[in-house]
Amino acid sequence: MDEPMRRGRVTAEQIVSAAARLFASDGYHEIGMREIADALGIRGASLYHHYASKEEILFAICLTVSEEPVERTLPVLDEAGTPTERLTRLVRGHLLHLVERQVEHLVGRHELAALTPEHRAVVDGHRRYYQRRVADTVAAGVRAGELHVADVRLVTLALLDMLNGTSSWYRPDGPLAAEDLAGTYVRLAVEGLLGGRLPDCG
Structure with a gap:
């Protein structure tokens, strides 16, 4: 355990990371603030300097896999x-972000229903926007004669589901590098x- 944790000083990112690992392994409803604090080696009261509730921590986890892709990956569609x-750049960026945030992706996929309606609406809004931007680019490819799909919306959903499903089986220590x-x-x-x-620049 590092020195900041022994002294009870943790960052919001450390809390989110530790909670995500616990939620992924044991389930959101089986873990309380005490278990999160114990995993970090701090007193429970220290968590409340960052998050008022366990649900707020779950919301922060879900934002890393809904808001972050909008901010970090989606801009390649404007290049x-x-x-x-x-x-091509979006698919690569999406997969690399998923590998980086694999645990958070797993929690976001399985524990979304535990969010409050207000927080769920925020997460769903990011996801719908991401989906819409991808669909718009697929449609542009069809108009340009580069891509050949019969149903842009359906194919976009299938594409994102294919990418996101990787979080359930990929192993960073396995034979396949990211x-x-x-x-x-x-x-x-x-x-x-x-x-x-596939473009020559791949």
Whole structure:
């Protein structure tokens, strides 16, 4: 345990990370603030300097996998390049973010119903916006004759489900490196689901 934790000083990020691991392994409803504090080696009261409740911690976890992609991954759709090139960059960025935040992704997928209606609406809003931007870019690729899909909305949902589902089976210590995983999924997405050709810049 590092010195800041022994002294009871933790960051919000450390709290979110520790809680995500506990929620992922034991379930949100089986874990209380005491268990989170014990995992960090601090007194329970120290948690309340950052979060007023366990549900607020869950909300913060869900934001890392809904708001962060909007801020960090989605901007590639505004960069120069064809729709296919931009979607290629998005798929790679999405997978690498998922690997970085795999535990949070798992919690976000399985514990979303425990959020308050207000917090759930915020998370759902980020997800709908992300989905809409991806669908708009897929539609642009279809109009340009680069991509060949019959139902843009359905294919967009299938694409995002394929990417997000990786969080349930990928193992960072396994034989498949994150970059290799991203490259494989780029090919599956562009040449498979989207019916296009992989850009030379890949």
